[in-house]
Amino acid sequence: MDIKKYKYQDRIFVSVDCIIFGFDGRQINALLIKRAFEPGKGKWSLMGGFVGKDEDVADAAARVLKQLTGLTDIYMEQLYCFGEANRDSARRVVSIAYSAFINIAEYNEQLSTEHQARWFPIHKIPSLVFDHKQMLKKAKEVMMEKVSRHPIGFELLPTKFTLSQLQSLYEAICETTFDNGNFAKKILSTNILKKMNEKERSSRKGAFYYVFDKINYERLQRNGIRFI
Amino acid sequence: MDIKKYKYQDRIFVSVDCIIFGFDGRQINALLIKRAFEPGKGKWSLMGGFVGKDEDVADAAARVLKQLTGLTDIYMEQLYCFGEANRDSARRVVSIAYSAFINIAEYNEQLSTEHQARWFPIHKIPSLVFDHKQMLKKAKEVMMEKVSRHPIGFELLPTKFTLSQLQSLYEAICETTFDNGNFAKKILSTNILKKMNEKERSSRKGAFYYVFDKINYERLQRNGIRFI
């Protein structure tokens, strides 16, 4: 297009919305905030905000997340662009959704203080503004697709974890159950776990803690080997 | 946000870019056009254009594709949003890329007449404007991911096709070769193909034509069963 041509085009508000999943040992949770402004003031919402004129969209996502929750250094991936003309009730806004998985315990300090974000189990999400429910749905779908091919999900656990905890996580994500024996064998066969000498003591026998073998973990992450 | 708050936000040009893949029997091709305007006038480019103020982003993609190539009724999927601040050399433009696979022969009439779009083998793509090369790269990656889990790729073939043609297509996409016997067995075991009584006659023996069994095809498409 001729440079002048740009003038005759419409400019549109572009926003980002952040979907943060966390695991509490039993179920997957999503982080939500109470909207501080109209439209939808007081309603629950994803963490969202506008993209600046000279700001990369991905940078905007990180900035907005930090402003609204205090969370920093979270690796978010672009999920989808929601571009229906009427998706925002007040104005035309095209929104790009980003999502990440984090370990709730690890980030809880950053979170709890000044900001009023709250975790909701993904099966008990309250009513949300605009099309945020649809965004969450899409994020869940992508998560389920992805989890079977990439060793994500570990990001949701503490550094040290037991095989049972890992299994519970996968069962929560995939909404199914696995044979505990087969699960252990399969995971261990990938060599992405290192066994510690320490045991977790909540059960009679006690389960050994494991940590990742970073190198093998990243190799698998790249190759996307099927491991569930 | 307070409605007034919108006023203080930046508005940004939003565009769409369309990536159309086609198969000619030997290799995968991408459709490109010569840009008619600055910046980048005369250079090769994906089919792109701006999103209107009251236009769904997905609708814009279909409109732009039609305007620039004549192609209609093509099912495009959203690929990715490219949002770097400096991706367009003239202005700030956030672009949402869409992609589709089509059968070259079937759409050739629609294409060839007035519009000057051209097919390029994906290993011989010329220099492209902006970040369009990166868009194509991303589209190829997603295609390769997807093709192994969903029976796409059939969209790239004529209605009637032989097992060899199908195999060539998959080999082109996956950049590998398959054992022809195993390939035939595996595809046939999915029951998504119906054998015709007609033979293609380019080889000595001649190969039977096949068509899809629509119902089983769509069932597989939904379930995403691994079939390569």
Add this chain to the structure above:
DNA sequence: CCAAAAGTGTTTCTATTACACCCATGT
């Protein structure tokens, strides 16, 4: 000692791979 969870071993079944071999036909 026993219940309960952790973890290992064994067996069965299925899917994948490699590759031998038969088939149909134009030249």
Add this chain to the structure above:
DNA sequence: ACATGGGTGTAATAGAAACACTTTTGG
């Protein structure tokens, strides 16, 4: 008749699933 893909059969292997069984330890 024979070379050339087209297509089927078979045996070896690897992986997944089912499930029995052993281990550990707090009560």
